[in-house]
Amino acid sequence: MDYQHLITFIMEMLGTVAFASSGAMTAVEKNMDIFGVSVLGVVTATGGGLIRDLVLGITPPGMFRDPVYALAAIVTSCCLFWILYAKKEWLSGAFRATYDKIMLAFDAVGLGIFTAVGIFTAVQNGYQDNLFLLIFVGTITGVGGGILRDVLAGETPYIFVKHVYACASLAGALFYVLLQEPFGQVTAMFGTSALVILLRFLAAHYKWNLPRLKGSV
C-alpha cells in the first residue's frame, strides 16, 4: 500500500508541475507580472480539485489541508518565470519545442491521475452509487484547472475547442465506474490514469479532433 501511495504521490506531483507550468506559461504570454504568473500556476494546478471539493461540500478544500501541491505549483511557476526572464529567447525556437513535448507528457499524466483522484475522493466521501456525480467530479477535477486558467486569461477555454482533451478525461471517468465494482478502487485508479494518458498521446499524435460545424481549427 505504501508503494501505491508513493506512485500516486509522484504522479500527482508530475501533474501539478505540468498544470502549474501551463498556467504560468499562459500568464507569461499574456505579459502578466510574476505575481499573476504564480496565481495562474496555482489556479491551474489546484482549481479542478477546488471545484470538486466545493461541489462535494468538503470545506476547507483539500488544497488548504495539504498545501504541498499549492506550494509545488508556486515554486514551479516562479522557476519557469525566472528561467524565461533570464533566457527570453527560450520562449520560442528549439528549446520551446522540446519543452512543449515534455509538458505534453506531464500534462497527460496529470489529467489521468487528477481524473482518478477526483473520483476516488468522491467515493471516499460516500458517493459511490451516484455514477453521474462520480463521472462529473472526475472530469471536472481533471479539466477544471484549465478552464479557470483560460477564463482568467481571457481566452476561450482550450478544452472546448482543441483536440480530444476533456473527452479523454470523460472516457477515463466512465472506465473507472466500470472497473470499481469488479476490481476495486486501486485498480480503477490506475486503469483510469493509464487510459487517459494513452488517449491523450493518441489524440496529440494523430491530431484527433471532435466534429465541429466550421471545420477544424
Added chain:
Amino acid sequence: MDYQHLITFIMEMLGTVAFASSGAMTAVEKNMDIFGVSVLGVVTATGGGLIRDLVLGITPPGMFRDPVYALAAIVTSCCLFWILYAKKEWLSGAFRATYDKIMLAFDAVGLGIFTAVGIFTAVQNGYQDNLFLLIFVGTITGVGGGILRDVLAGETPYIFVKHVYACASLAGALFYVLLQEPFGQVTAMFGTSALVILLRFLAAHYKWNLPRLKGSV
C-alpha cells in the same frame, strides 16, 4: 398536488431545453466541438441552480441528485449540434428566425420557472425570513446559467447589456416575496412564473431597455 408537480416538471423541462439550446447555439457560433457544445448546454441549463445550491450549502448540488435535467440538456445540445451539422444553412435565414422566436418563448418560461423554483428551494431549506437572500437566490437561479455561458464563451454577459432580462427575474422574485405570506408557496410560484414570462414578452416585443450612458445598443 400531483397535477401541480406535473406542470412544474413540464415547465422546468421547457426551460432546460431552452437554456441548453441557447448555450449550445453560443458554442456552435464560437466554433466549439461537440463536447464544448454539450458542456455549454449543460452549464447554461444547470449553472443557475448550481450557484444557488453552493450559496445555500446544499451539497452535492441538486443537479447531481436528480440528473434528469443535466441529461436533458446534453440530449438537447447534441441534437441541435447534429441538426445544424447536417443542415448548415439553417444557421441563418428563415429557419433561424422561426427557431429564435420559439426559443424566446421557451426561454421566458425557463426564466420564470427557474426564478420561482430557486426561491422555493431556499424556502424549503429554512430561509423563508431572509428576504434579501430569497430575492438574490431566485434571480441567480434564473440568470446564473446565462452568465456562466457568456463568461465561458468569452462574451460580456448578455444580461448586463440587453433588454429587460435579469430585471424580469428580479421583479418576479420580489413578487414571490410579496405573495408567499398571504397566498402560500404554490400560488407564489405560479404568480412569479407568470409575471416573469409576461415581462419578458413585453420587453422583447416593445424592445424595452434600461437606461445606459452611451445610448441603446
Added chain:
Amino acid sequence: MDYQHLITFIMEMLGTVAFASSGAMTAVEKNMDIFGVSVLGVVTATGGGLIRDLVLGITPPGMFRDPVYALAAIVTSCCLFWILYAKKEWLSGAFRATYDKIMLAFDAVGLGIFTAVGIFTAVQNGYQDNLFLLIFVGTITGVGGGILRDVLAGETPYIFVKHVYACASLAGALFYVLLQEPFGQVTAMFGTSALVILLRFLAAHYKWNLPRLKGSV
C-alpha cells in the same frame, strides 16, 4: 470594544463604497445598463467575501446574513450611474482625475480592511493554526471582488497586470499571521490594514511594478 467595532465598520463601509464604485465605473465604461452597473458594483464589493465564505463552508455567506454591505454597494452604484448620466462630461477631465485620486485612497482602505477581516473570519471559524489557509483567505477576500469584476467585464484581471496590488494584500496577510500570536487579533487587524494601505500608496506614488518579461505596461 464598541469604539473598535465602529472604526472597523466605518473602514469596511469606505472599502465597500470604493469597491462598488470601481465595479460600477467598469460597467459604465463597458456601456452596461443600470442593472449591470449595480450587479458589477455588488459583485466587486462583496465577491471577495463570498469566495472566502464558500471556501470556509460558511453558508449562506455573510453578505446574506448582513445585507447592509450589499445594499450600500447598490446605492453607491446607482448614485454613480445617475450622476454620470446627468453629467456625462464628468467621465473625463479634471473631475475624473480628482475622483480617481479619492477612489485610490478609499480602495486602499478597502483592500487593507477586507484582507484583515478575511483572516479574522477564518480565525473565528477555528482555522487559526492553518497559516496557509489564513494567508490565502485574507488575500482572496481583498482581491476576489476585483477578479470577478474583471472576468464579468471581459478584462484580464487588473491584479495580474498592474502595480503592486495583490502583493500588498498578500504582504498584509503575512503580517497578520506574524502579529496575531504575540499581539492578539485586534492589533493584527489594524496592523495589517495599515501596512496594506501604506504599501498601496507607495506603489501608486512610485509606480512600483513587479517584474514581467516584456517590460512594463
